[in-house]
Amino acid sequence: MARKYSRKHGKSGSKKPLKKALPVWLRHKPKEVELLIAKLAKEDKNSSEIGIVLRDTYGIPDVRTLCKKKISNILEEKNLAQEIPDDLLALIRRSVAVRRHMETNHKDETAKRGLTLTESKIKALIIHYKATGKLSSEWKFDPERAGFYTK
Secondary structure, rough: OOOOOOOOOOOOOOOOOOOOOOOOOOOOOHHHHHHHHHHHHHHHOOHHHHHHHHHHHHOOOOOOHHHOOOHHHHHHOOOOOOOOOOHHHHHHHHHHHHHHHHHHHOOOOHHHHHHHHHHHHHHHHHHHHHOOOOOOOOOOOOOHHHOOOOO
């Protein structure tokens, strides 16, 4: 499938292993991993950062095969999930950064195009998350207030 705005068909990127079995060398139990996820979430890490820490520090290759649940589902069960999904929050942070750049560089046409593309991705994600119920129907993206969502 092609990219949304560039008409390219990239093939690079990491691939999950075909074998869905747990590795023999894995020492952690599913309850331990859930407790680790809760601890890392309380340290203000989002689900993608938690996955990276579990992989690099604790040697847990895939939470989904171990616990039979995604990290975001575990966070929702423990009431530690953020009100805005991670991918939407990352796009909002990017648009804030580009807007800040545009304040000092008014003639940067490439940045203007990047801002347009980013904000159209934000609008598409908002429509999707409102339809699936992850965002409330009254939630609106306001570029002027978007700086409050950054850390």
